[in-house]
Amino acid sequence: MKIAxxxxxxxxGDIIANTAKIRKFTYQAAREGAQLxxxxxxxxxxxxxxxxxxxxxxxxxxxxxxxxxxxxxADCASLVxxxxxHRGPTGRDLHNAVALLNNQKIESxxxxxxxxxxxxxxxxxxxxxxxxxxxxxxxxxxxGLTICEDIWAQSQPQSQHLLHPHSRNLYETKPLADLAAAxxxxxxxxxxxxxxxxxxxxxCELFSRQCRHYQMPLLxxxxxxxxxxxxxxxxxxxxxxxxxxxxxxxxFTEDLLIIDxxxxxxxxxxxxxxxxxxxxxxxxxxxxxxxxxxRFQSVVLGLSGGIDSAVTAALAxxxxxxxxxxxxxxxxxxxxxxxxxxxxxxxxxxxxxxLTIPIEPAHAALETMLAPAFAECSPDITEENLxxxxxxxxxxxxxxxxxxxxxxxxxxxxxxxxxCTLYGDMAGGLALISDVPKTMVYQLARQINxxxxxxxxxELIPASTITKPPSAELRLDQVDQDSxxxxxxxxxxxxxxxxxxxxxxxxxxxxxDAQTVxxxxxxxxxxxxxxxxxxxxxxxxxxxxxxxxxxxxxQNYQPYKKP
Numbered sequence: 001m002k003i004a005x006x007x008x009x010x011x012x013g014d015i016i017a018n019t020a021k022i023r024k025f026t027y028q029a030a031r032e033g034a035q036l037x038x039x040x041x042x043x044x045x046x047x048x049x050x051x052x053x054x055x056x057x058x059x060x061x062x063x064x065x066x067x068x069x070x071x072x073x074a075d076c077a078s079l080v081x082x083x084x085x086h087r088g089p090t091g092r093d094l095h096n097a098v099a100l101l102n103n104q105k106i107e108s109x110x111x112x113x114x115x116x117x118x119x120x121x122x123x124x125x126x127x128x129x130x131x132x133x134x135x136x137x138x139x140x141x142x143x144g145l146t147i148c149e150d151i152w153a154q155s156q157p158q159s160q161h162l163l164h165p166h167s168r169n170l171y172e173t174k175p176l177a178d179l180a181a182a183x184x185x186x187x188x189x190x191x192x193x194x195x196x197x198x199x200x201x202x203x204c205e206l207f208s209r210q211c212r213h214y215q216m217p218l219l220x221x222x223x224x225x226x227x228x229x230x231x232x233x234x235x236x237x238x239x240x241x242x243x244x245x246x247x248x249x250x251x252f253t254e255d256l257l258i259i260d261x262x263x264x265x266x267x268x269x270x271x272x273x274x275x276x277x278x279x280x281x282x283x284x285x286x287x288x289x290x291x292x293x294x295r296f297q298s299v300v301l302g303l304s305g306g307i308d309s310a311v312t313a314a315l316a317x318x319x320x321x322x323x324x325x326x327x328x329x330x331x332x333x334x335x336x337x338x339x340x341x342x343x344x345x346x347x348x349x350x351x352x353x354x355l356t357i358p359i360e361p362a363h364a365a366l367e368t369m370l371a372p373a374f375a376e377c378s379p380d381i382t383e384e385n386l387x388x389x390x391x392x393x394x395x396x397x398x399x400x401x402x403x404x405x406x407x408x409x410x411x412x413x414x415x416x417x418x419x420c421t422l423y424g425d426m427a428g429g430l431a432l433i434s435d436v437p438k439t440m441v442y443q444l445a446r447q448i449n450x451x452x453x454x455x456x457x458x459e460l461i462p463a464s465t466i467t468k469p470p471s472a473e474l475r476l477d478q479v480d481q482d483s484x485x486x487x488x489x490x491x492x493x494x495x496x497x498x499x500x501x502x503x504x505x506x507x508x509x510x511x512x513d514a515q516t517v518x519x520x521x522x523x524x525x526x527x528x529x530x531x532x533x534x535x536x537x538x539x540x541x542x543x544x545x546x547x548x549x550x551x552x553x554x555q556n557y558q559p560y561k562k563p
Contacts, residue, residue: 001035001036001139001141001260001261001262002032002033002034002035002036002258002259002260002261003034003035003036003037003038003219003258003259003261004025004029004032004034004036004037004038004076004256004257004258004259005037005038005219005220005221005236005238005247005249005255005256005257005259006022006025006026006029006037006038006039006040006043006221006256007040007221007222007223007224007234007236007249007250007254007255007256007257008021008022008025008039008040008043008223008224008254009021009223009224009225009232009254009289010040010043010044010045010046010047010223010225011046011225011227011293012045012046012047012048012049012050012052012227012228012293013045013046013049013052013058014046015044015045015058015061015062015065016065018043018044018045018046018065019044019065019068019069022039022043022044022069022078022080023069023072025037025039025256026069026072026073026076026078027072027076028256029076029078029256029258030075030076032256032258033258034076034258035076035077035138035139036076036077036078036079036138036139037076037077037078037079037256038078038079038188038190038219038221039078039079039080039081039190039221040081040190040191040192040221040222040223041081041096041098041112041147041148041190041191041192041223042081042082042083042096042192043080043081043082043190043223044062044065044066044069044080044081044082045058045062045082045083046223046227047192047223047227047232048120048121048192048227048230049083053083053094053126054126059083059084059085059094062082062083062084063082063084065082066080066082066099066101066106067106069101070101070104070105070106071104072104073101073102073103073104074103074104077100077101077102077103077107077138078100078101078102079098079099079100079101079145079188079190080098080099080101081096081097081098081099081147081190082097082098082099083095083096083097083126083127084097084099084109084111086128088128091128092124092126092127092128093126093128094126094127094128095111095112095127095128095130096111096112096115096123096126096127096147097109097110097111097112098110098145098147098190100136100138102138108136110130110134110136110145110147111128111129111130111134111147112127112129112130112147112148112149112150113129113130113132113133113146113147113150113173113175114129114149114150114152114153114171114173114175115127115129115149116148116149116152118170119543119548120194120229120230120539120546120547120548121149123149132178133175133178133179133182135179135182135183135184141185141186141261142182142183142184142185142186143184143185143186143187143188144176144179144182144184144185144186144187144188144216145188145190146175146176146179146187146188146189146190147189147190147191148189148190148191148192148193150175150189151175151176151187151189151191151206151207151210151218151220152206153169153170153171153173153174153175153176176210176214176216177214179214179216180214180215180216184216185216185217186216186217186218186219186261187211187214187216187217187218187219188218188219189218189219189220189221190221191220191221191222191223192222192223192232193222193223193232193233194230194231194232194233194539195230195231195232195233195278195282195539195540196539196540196541196542197275197278197279197540197541197542198274199233200233200235200251200272200278201274203220203235203237204237204245207220207237207239207243208239208243208244208245209243210243211239211240211241211242211243212241212242212243215241216241217238217239217240217241217246217261218238218239219238219259220236220237220238220239221236222234222235222236224251224252224253224254224255224285225285225289226285226286226287226288226289226290226293226538227289227293228290228536229536229537229538229539229544229546229547229548230539231282231283231285231286231538231539231540233251233252233272233278233282234249234250234251234252234253234254234255235248235249235251235272236248236249236255236257237249238257238259238264238267240264245269246259246264246265246267246269247259247264247267247268247269248268248269248270248271248272249268249270250270251270251272251273251278251281252273252281252282252284252285253285255270276440276443276444276447277447279436279440279443279444279540280315280444280447280448282538282540283315283319283432283433283436283444283538283540284315284318284319285319286432286538287315287316287319287320287407287430287432287538288319288320290430290538291319291320291405291430294405294429296403296404296405296429297324297403298320298324298325298326298402298403298404298405299316299320299324299325299326299404299405299406299407300325300326300327300328300395300398300399300402300404300405300406300407301313301316301325301326301327301328301395301406301407301408301409301428302327302328302329302330302391302395302409302425303327303328303329303343303346303347303354304329304339304343304409305329305335305336305338305339305340305341305342305343305346305465306339306342306465306470306471307441307442307445307461307465307466307470308409308410308411308433308438308441308470309327309343309409310342310346310445310461310462310465311433311441311444311445311448311461312407312409312432312433313325313327313346313347313350313352314346314350314445314448314460314461315432315433315444315448316352316407316432317350317351317352318448322350322351322352323351323352323353325350325352325353326352326353326354326355326398326402326404327343327346327347327350327352327353327354327355328354328355328356328357328394328395328398329343329344329354329355329356329357330356330357330358330359330390330391330394331356331358331359331360332358332359332360332363332387332474333360333363334387334474334475334476334478338464338468340356342462342464342465344356345462346460346461346462346465349458349459349460349461349462350460355398357394359387359390359391359394362390362393363386363387363390366386366390367383367386370386384472384474384475385421385424385474387424387474388421388424388425388472388474389421389423389424391424391425392421392423392424392425392426392427392428393427395427395428396427399429405428405429405430406427406428406429406430407428407429407430407431407432408425408426408427408428408430408431408432408434408534408535409425409432409433410425410426410431410433410434411433411434411436411437411438411441412433412434412435412436412437412438412494412541412544412545413437413438413439413484413487413490413491413494414438415431415434415527415530415531415534415537415545416494416498416523416524416527416545417484417490417494417520417523417524417527418523418526418527418530419472419480419483419484420530422530422533426530426533426534426535427535428535429535430535430536430537430538431534431535431536431537431538432537432538433537433538434534434535434537434538434544434545435537435538435539435540435541435544435545435546436540436541437487437491437494437495437541438470438487438490438491439487439488439491440491442466445461445465445466446466448460448461449461449466469481470487485516485520489512489516490520492512493507493512493516493517493520494520494524496510497520497521497524498524498543498545498549499541499542499543503559504517504518504521504559505559525557528551528552528553528555529553531545532553
């Protein structure tokens with residue numbers, strides 16, 4: 001028997017387009033001789049649909065589309081994920097379900113057992129869990145159906161910090177053990193598993209271990225694409241009962257992977273990207289989909305001549321094509337000649353649109369307007385931030401006039417400690433690298449240049465942009481390290497505090513200066529109000545700022561000390 005894994009890129013809420021895509025992949029799977037094609041979790045609606053699930057018409061439309069899809073399942077059956085109504089007298093209104101379409105009808109529907117409620121997941125808000133495990137008899141095989149989290153049970157201690165901050169198992173139920181006891185021949189897992197750096201290697205280790213333990217093969221299909229802050233990497237794969245990888249789909253692109261259960265060695269096995277290369281491709285995919293799915297065609301961003309805007313522009317050109325990217329240099333009285341030269345050279349290298357709009361007239365006018373109110377005050381960061389806010393206004397004006405989406409260029413290190421300006425450099429529609437620490441931004445720059453050297457025999461990002469000390473250039477001779485610890489030290493402290501939730505005492509015990517640690521922690525905590533107003537950013541690390549990290553703004557937690 002041949003089974004196809006249909007790794008598709010749905011758009012959340014676009015049931016019409018998603019249905020057409022599912023139909024297309026079903027016909028393709030049939031042409032390639034598959035008896036069954038498997039689609040990702042909630043493929044019909046896209047994942048995560050969030051509060052669209054609260055709209056009764058949305059659920060009705062999903063069911064109608066499923067009925068229509070059944071008509072195309074004459075030569076090839078399909079497993080399609082969708083939300084279904086819960087018919088029981090108590091509990092939540094919906095199930096996270098997968099339907100078996102066969103012989104041009106809906107043969108059966110199965111429900112998700114384990115509902116994740118951590119990090120970016122909030123499925124208990126919407127769904128009622130299944131009460132038991134689910135076996136499908138198909139072509140003489142007993143297929144054990146699982147939906148995403150069902151296969152991650154009992155994996156939490158090893159996955160601490162990669163998936164969520166818990167260090168204990170979250171569930172008593174063991175779905176795979178129950179399926180093995182029920183005599184399942186094959187485990188099928190339909191997923192919408194978001195990308196995190198290093199996650200696919202962990203998936204493979206987990207899946208291989210479980211297959212060996214339960215002596216059952218596994219077929220895993222994952223969604224790809226960007227949906228708001230989340231990026232889905234695909235990487236659908238299959239393991240035999242000995243835990244050996246027998247098939248691997250492409251990453252970060254749609255794919256149809258055919259697995260011949262009678263001849264597993266004939267299956268295709270792609271090589272997934274790892275480390276900084278996977279971050280690069282994740283951001284490109286996430287940006288492309290965010291722009292497309294929000295119905296924009298082009299983007300605009302400020303080009304300062306610095307590393308952050310250079311990397312953002314290079315990723316945008318790769319994602320959207322250089323003809324759809326406009327970079328804007330907005331020099332002030334403090335802008336250096338080399339920064340302007342680097343910005344212009346970058347634009348030429350990338351082939352993107354380039355504008356120069358000096359901000360001095362607006363900056364000077366604002367200073368004059370505020371002079372009476374500030375008469376008794378010495379100049380400080382207030383005057384510096386005026387420049388950033390003028391630039392934000394200019395970019396938003398270009399956005400309004402030409403329907404560009406504004407990309408902000410701040411990195412995770414800056415956003416963490418508030419080294420950014422509300423309504424200034426934080427103003428925009430997408431914060432592309434807001435989950436990329438500064439040290440990783442440099443890695444991305446080198447990776448982008450390495451790719452360009454291999455393909456075009458030249459570097460895209462000027463060498464001086466990478467080597468010069470980073471600076472906001474909002475005052476004379478300013479560099480970032482005037483205000484912040486060295487970025488390699490800062491990023492390590494932030495990783496421990498934000499992603500691993502370590503205390504100041506524990507971070508200090510790891511060898512960091514106690515005063516520096518406390519200062520960084522105070523900056524992170526104090527700037528929650530800024531991050532609440534930031535543009536959405538793309539998640540690539542285990543803990544991103546955004547809806548997966550929910551801290552109160554008005555709070556003053558301090559470690560308790562006896563009076």
